[in-house]
Amino acid sequence: MRIVTLEEHVSFQELSISKPTAAAQHMQAKLADITGERLSSMRATGIAMQVLSVENTDVYALPDSEAPAFATKYNDLLAEKMKDHRESFTAFALLPMTTPAAAADELERTVKTHGFQGAMIKGTILGEFLDAPKFAPVFERAQQLNVPLYIHPGVPPQAVIDAYYSNVGDTTGPNEAIACYGWGWHSETAIHILRLFAAGIFDKYPDLKIIIGHMGEMLPMMWTRMNGIFKQGKRSLIETFKAQLFITTSGIFTQPQLQLAIDTIGIDNILFSIDYPFSTNQMGIDFLHNIQLPAEQIAKIAHGNADRLLRLK
Numbered sequence: 001m002r003i004v005t006l007e008e009h010v011s012f013q014e015l016s017i018s019k020p021t022a023a024a025q026h027m028q029a030k031l032a033d034i035t036g037e038r039l040s041s042m043r044a045t046g047i048a049m050q051v052l053s054v055e056n057t058d059v060y061a062l063p064d065s066e067a068p069a070f071a072t073k074y075n076d077l078l079a080e081k082m083k084d085h086r087e088s089f090t091a092f093a094l095l096p097m098t099t100p101a102a103a104a105d106e107l108e109r110t111v112k113t114h115g116f117q118g119a120m121i122k123g124t125i126l127g128e129f130l131d132a133p134k135f136a137p138v139f140e141r142a143q144q145l146n147v148p149l150y151i152h153p154g155v156p157p158q159a160v161i162d163a164y165y166s167n168v169g170d171t172t173g174p175n176e177a178i179a180c181y182g183w184g185w186h187s188e189t190a191i192h193i194l195r196l197f198a199a200g201i202f203d204k205y206p207d208l209k210i211i212i213g214h215m216g217e218m219l220p221m222m223w224t225r226m227n228g229i230f231k232q233g234k235r236s237l238i239e240t241f242k243a244q245l246f247i248t249t250s251g252i253f254t255q256p257q258l259q260l261a262i263d264t265i266g267i268d269n270i271l272f273s274i275d276y277p278f279s280t281n282q283m284g285i286d287f288l289h290n291i292q293l294p295a296e297q298i299a300k301i302a303h304g305n306a307d308r309l310l311r312l313k
Contacts, residue, residue, distance in 0.1 A: 068105075165184055246271055
């Protein structure tokens with residue numbers, strides 16, 4: 001069975017500016033590799049294709065005069081590193097989101113020049129959520145190009161870290177596990193999606209497709225309650241999300257959570273992903289092979305939905 005994964009990270013030290021998170025730092029060699037251990041592991045576990053995306057958010061910290069060129073350089077380097085194995089790799093673009101018009105242009109350039117499948121946007125942009133009107137050019141261009149935007153968690157703004165995630169017990173600094181990969185950035189991504197809905201972004205761009213990871217970033221658990229509370233436009237929250245929101249399994253490899261996702265957003269909106277190298281390919285494959293569903297439904301999760309959404313075949 002063909003297997004496609006969508007949330008698989010890379011980071012190249014030659015273009016790093018800031019210090020990576022503790023989680024990324026000890027994974028640096030794996031993040032920098034594409035055609036060595038990564039490709040060998042894919043072949044050993046039967047993964048046909050990874051959609052690669054840049055792990056760090058250095059581009060957001062650069063001055064507006066430098067960010068577009070940095071993003072272009074990073075995307076070109078990524079394209080160069082995977083060019084000899086395009087049957088195994090494609091990518092989501094890194095965008096200079098602090099300069100939205102340039103970000104829209106870079107999205108179009110990478111799609112048309114390198115065959116990238118859309119873009120990954122990580123967290124808030126210097127504390128701003130994407131429902132701010134300034135980001136409209138990116139949504140407009142993604143809809144025009146018919147490519148999705150993958151909204152991935154990012155490090156919370158400092159004010160949020162100070163208010164919610166610091167002074168835990170007898171410590172004074174932030175607790176990274178609560179602030180980021182253990183809880184905080186998942187709930188923030190859920191808030192991000194709800195803000196887009198409440199701001200009318202999905203109605204304004206009805207052909208826009210948004211992807212989020214980690215089995216829906218907590219949204220499936222609150223599905224019915226949210227639908228009864230959030231009122232926006234002509235469509236309900238559930239109707240909107242089933243038409244325009246897609247979730248991946250990245251890093252969440254448990255059957256009850258998958259069943260909840262199926263029961264809420266539906267089988268056609270679920271895409272298989274690993275979260276490599278922070279999760280191993282074998283962990284994800286073991287989970288996939290243990291899904292107790294008809295073969296045609298497993299095939300949708302494994303590759304069919306991704307092939308359709310990203311037009312991979």
